[in-house]
Amino acid sequence: MSTPSFEIIVVGGGPAGVSCAYSLAKMGKKVVILDKKKQDQIGNKTCGDALDLESPMILHDALGLELPKGDEISDKVTKMTVKTDSVDITLRAPGYTVDRHIYGQRLLKECLDLGVELISDAPVRDVIIENNFVTGVKYRKDGEIKEVRANLIADCSGTLGAVRKHLPEGFSDGLYQTIPDHHIAATFREIVKLKEDHPYSEEIVLAYFPSIPPPGYLWFFTKGEKRLNIGTGWLKSENKLLEKPMKQIYREALDEYYKLGEDYEIEITGGGQIPIRPPYDCLTFNGGVIIGDAACQVDPTTAEGHGPALVCGYYAAKAMVKAIHDDNFTREKLWDYNIDVMAHYGRRNAISYVTLQFLREIEADGMDFILKRKVLTEDEVKSVYDGSDPDTGFFAVLLKVIRCFPKYGLLRSMYKLVSNVKKMGSIYDDYPNNPVDLPAWRLRRNELLGEAL
Numbered sequence: 459m460s461t462p463s464f465e466i467i468v469v470g471g472g473p474a475g476v477s478c479a480y481s482l483a484k485m486g487k488k489v490v491i492l493d494k495k496k497q498d499q500i501g502n503k504t505c506g507d508a509l510d511l512e513s514p515m516i517l518h519d520a521l522g523l524e525l526p527k528g529d530e531i532s533d534k535v536t537k538m539t540v541k542t543d544s545v546d547i548t549l550r551a552p553g554y555t556v557d558r559h560i561y562g563q564r565l566l567k568e569c570l571d572l573g574v575e576l577i578s579d580a581p582v583r584d585v586i587i588e589n590n591f592v593t594g595v596k597y598r599k600d601g602e603i604k605e606v607r608a609n610l611i612a613d614c615s616g617t618l619g620a621v622r623k624h625l626p627e628g629f630s631d632g633l634y635q636t637i638p639d640h641h642i643a644a645t646f647r648e649i650v651k652l653k654e655d656h657p658y659s660e661e662i663v664l665a666y667f668p669s670i671p672p673p674g675y676l677w678f679f680t681k682g683e684k685r686l687n688i689g690t691g692w693l694k695s696e697n698k699l700l701e702k703p704m705k706q707i708y709r710e711a712l713d714e715y716y717k718l719g720e721d722y723e724i725e726i727t728g729g730g731q732i733p734i735r736p737p738y739d740c741l742t743f744n745g746g747v748i749i750g751d752a753a754c755q756v757d758p759t760t761a762e763g764h765g766p767a768l769v770c771g772y773y774a775a776k777a778m779v780k781a782i783h784d785d786n787f788t789r790e791k792l793w794d795y796n797i798d799v800m801a802h803y804g805r806r807n808a809i810s811y812v813t814l815q816f817l818r819e820i821e822a823d824g825m826d827f828i829l830k831r832k833v834l835t836e837d838e839v840k841s842v843y844d845g846s847d848p849d850t851g852f853f854a855v856l857l858k859v860i861r862c863f864p865k866y867g868l869l870r871s872m873y874k875l876v877s878n879v880k881k882m883g884s885i886y887d888d889y890p891n892n893p894v895d896l897p898a899w900r901l902r903r904n905e906l907l908g909e910a911l
């Protein structure tokens with residue numbers, strides 16, 4: 459093997475990549491980021507822009523990375539409203555909507571200031587595997603294919619997984635090359651400028667309407683005075699079953715609120731793909747890790763992936779520093795990263811995945827009925843959205859039976875949800891601390907889901 463030029467190659471300079479590179483550089487490691495975008499475009503992404511407060515706070519407390527500030531923030535967020543045709547339930551949700559481009563550029567600069575090198579305008583095209591370890595990547599730059607090597611590689615390249623997709627099938631049990639369409643949300647969103655101010659100050663809204671294919675919704679996120687980020691999304695696998703294209707369904711649903719031309723003009727428009735399944739069961743391989751959307755760390759119900767990508771970049775950096783210290787780059791040695799992710803986002807997102815199946819089953823009308831009749835309390839709706847275990851005592855159950863009359867099918871679906879959420883939480887609490895026990899654990903999880911993930 460030739461001598462590596464860097465200790466770690468980070469592929470992708472989005473939230474996962476900059477967080478990972480920043481954390482590694484803070485811990486004294488020699489890092490290079492490769493991104494297919496030109497340097498001044500890194501961070502610019504079609505996105506909902508909502509960022510919870512907790513995630514950047516974790517990096518702030520651990521590494522001193524400054525929280526979003528100044529023009530990086532479009533608006534402060536204090537609440538999230540779940541809306542149906544006849545009911546609004548508002549939950550506390552501290553965070554921001556950020557300007558992804560400005561915030562992303564600042565995080566990149568923080569990396570460069572710490573000595574991280576950047577090779578931009580350089581799409582990664584392949585991996586180099588030697589003696590069953592990934593030891594480098596091949597990328598295109600100035601019309602030529604070039605190579606760079608390191609002790610470890612971090613795939614932070616988003617949903618398509620520029621490194622992940624080149625790993626041979628079975629290279630690391632629990633990690634797959636592609637994400638099937640039924641585990642991807644296709645999305646469309648616009649940043650709009652309104653003629654009048656909007657009623658969503660400091661608020662993000664998820665609106666479940668019958669015209670939006672379940673479990674999708676229309677979102678309205680504040681971008682400050684007279685500006686909104688509005689979008690929609692649903693399972694990519696549903697698209698071919700629909701009679702109208704997504705953009706038309708979106709425009710017709712939005713017409714109920716705002717009319718194009720009369721009430722608003724479009725500033726930016728675009729779409730994207732979001733993985734919506736629990737994280738891959740193993741995020742480490744001989745010679746590296748995968749982080750962020752490449753690792754499916756997005757919350758399946760709310761599509762929040764920015765915060766998880768930031769935090770998991772830090773989790774991965776800690777495990778990589780240990781591996782470099784011990785000069786051992788095996789997937790087993792990096793296993794602490796799996797443990798950190800599964801305890802946090804694995805547990806939460808698996809519960810959220812169960813919720814997503816429930817929302818798909820009951821459709822928007824079922825959701826409206828449940829909220830209108832107060833079959834689910836506000837605390838229970840909150841637990842559905844933050845992935846915690848809902849509490850259901852005897853009297854609460856009795857009340858639900860009365861309130862659900864005559865739609866007992868919905869009640870059955872709800873109890874299946876509550877029971878599966880509790881079981882799923884305890885399965886993720888038992889995530890194995892070594893790769894040997896992974897197949898038995900996966901079997902238990904898949905049996906509960908009734909689906910092989």
Ligand SMILES: Cc1cc2nc3c(=O)[nH]c(=O)nc-3n(C[C@H](O)[C@H](O)[C@H](O)COP(=O)(O)OP(=O)(O)OC[C@H]3O[C@@H](n4cnc5c(N)ncnc54)[C@H](O)[C@@H]3O)c2cc1C
Binds near residue numbers: 507509647689
């Ligand atoms: C429409 C939409 C709305 C969303 N709304 C929200 C929201 O409101 N809140 C939230 O938290 N999340 C939201 N998300 C999800 C969020 O955008 C992602 O979870 C987050 O960006 C993941 O960060 P990442 O670093 O893993 O990937 P990305 O942000 O996708 O970054 C990947 C980076 O890798 C680079 N790259 C890709 N391929 C290669 C290659 N071959 N070689 C080199 N570089 C490469 C890209 O240029 C990019 O810089 C939304 C997503 C979409 C599509």
